[in-house]
Amino acid sequence: MAEFNQETPTTSHPENAWAPPTPHMKVADAPGGAMNLNVEGRQPVSPLQGFGQMWQKTFKVRLSGIGLTPIQVMEAWKANFSKFQPPENRFYPTMTGIQPGSVLLIQAKVPPFPGMPSMLPVATGVMVLYADEESFTVMCPEGHPLAGWNTFSAYEEDGTVVVQVLEQSRANDPLYEFMFRYMGASGQQDNIWIHVLSALAEHLGVKGQVMVTRTLIDPSVQWSEAKNIWKNAAIRTVIYVAATPIRWLNDLR
Amino acid sequence: MSKVNVTMSVRKASASTSIIDIQGEINAFAENVLMDAYTQASSAGAQNILLNFSGLEYMNSSGIGLLVTLLIRAKRQNQRLVACGLSEHYQQIFLLTRLNEAITIFSSEADALAAL
Numbered sequence: 364m365a366e367f368n369q370e371t372p373t374t375s376h377p378e379n380a381w382a383p384p385t386p387h388m389k390v391a392d393a394p395g396g397a398m399n400l401n402v403e404g405r406q407p408v409s410p411l412q413g414f415g416q417m418w419q420k421t422f423k424v425r426l427s428g429i430g431l432t433p434i435q436v437m438e439a440w441k442a443n444f445s446k447f448q449p450p451e452n453r454f455y456p457t458m459t460g461i462q463p464g465s466v467l468l469i470q471a472k473v474p475p476f477p478g479m480p481s482m483l484p485v486a487t488g489v490m491v492l493y494a495d496e497e498s499f500t501v502m503c504p505e506g507h508p509l510a511g512w513n514t515f516s517a518y519e520e521d522g523t524v525v526v527q528v529l530e531q532s533r534a535n536d537p538l539y540e541f542m543f544r545y546m547g548a549s550g551q552q553d554n555i556w557i558h559v560l561s562a563l564a565e566h567l568g569v570k571g572q573v574m575v576t577r578t579l580i581d582p583s584v585q586w587s588e589a590k591n592i593w594k595n596a597a598i599r600t601v602i603y604v605a606a607t608p609i610r611w612l613n614d615l616r
Numbered sequence: 617m618s619k620v621n622v623t624m625s626v627r628k629a630s631a632s633t634s635i636i637d638i639q640g641e642i643n644a645f646a647e648n649v650l651m652d653a654y655t656q657a658s659s660a661g662a663q664n665i666l667l668n669f670s671g672l673e674y675m676n677s678s679g680i681g682l683l684v685t686l687l688i689r690a691k692r693q694n695q696r697l698v699a700c701g702l703s704e705h706y707q708q709i710f711l712l713t714r715l716n717e718a719i720t721i722f723s724s725e726a727d728a729l730a731a732l
Contacts, residue, residue, distance in 0.1 A: 365656045366625040367649045384708040493677035500677035
């Protein structure tokens with residue numbers, strides 16, 4: 364019998380770190396100005412339910428010389444999570460903030476083609492799957508561009524606090540996969556996390572270089588999940604926005 | 617402060633099935649141990665890998681991420697990954713993260729081996 368051991372730093376084990384079991388996402392209190400579209404009632408999806416190639420991407424910054432613990436850094440990150448997003452990617456946390464089970468609504472704008480300005484709206488969201496003192500993970504719903512999760516963490520490495528975003532995902536459907544592979548959406552997605560980490564470092568008074576690692580975990584696509592396109596949040600948001608005048612007219616009657 | 621948080625041992629149940637016994641905590645730091653144990657479990661050509669979680673003390677979301685990576689690796693080798701010994705809490709986590717759709721969960725090692 365072979366045996367393998369690992370010595371690791373001691374970490375906290377909170378009782379309620381995981382979201383309560385829920386088959387469908389529920390938006391308890393949509394913040395004002397947020398579009399609650401493509402989230403309510405949607406199932407969370409792991410990388411196993413997505414269509415495209417599965418990638419694992421790591422973005423990290425070493426906060427050299429910072430006089431804070433990973434827990435303090437994570438507190439600042441959670442409290443200002445929305446503020447660190449790029450302008451074209453608005454996050455709307457609920458009143459409860461980043462708590463297991465809570466939903467963060469997202470209103471993003473994406474360019475229709477590479478090099479064009481971000482103008483196509485996408486309304487979606489993520490559910491906080493797990494949260495402890497040094498990390499939290501958000502999971503995507505059906506229809507979101509990605510099927511999978513992102514883990515945001517702060518930890519010590521060689522005596523320096525490191526902040527990291529680890530994305531494990533596939534494109535949710537064939538259209539998104541096309542956008543990611545051939546239309547520059549993958550780079551745009553990467554830029555979101557580079558922006559977030561740079562903004563966090565700047566907020567903490569550190570100028571850090573974001574290091575990026577991309578690993579292709581599964582090069583094959585899952586054709587059995589091509590049907591996910593039916594719930595594509597980008598398509599549904601464009602239709603919803605285009606139909607706004609019709610809804611106004613109906614309301615006037 | 618650090619300590620040994622996870623130990624994984626590999627047993628052979630039959631020519632086609634290996635068992636990985638997991639003791640302790642699965643988090644991001646467990647990656648090398650899990651992948652080493654999987655490599656050992658696969659070395660004799662096992663087609664089924666049974667993860668025995670009876671000794672699992674804690675698993676965070678990074679641990680679930682490691683299991684997804686392991687699952688993809690096993691699938692690409694045409695291996696079947698199954699689990700047993702999960703507490704009710706972690707069975708719920710498998711349900712929440714939809715890992716249960718790809719990793720069959722058995723209540724005991726005997727049940728799992730009988731089904732493989």
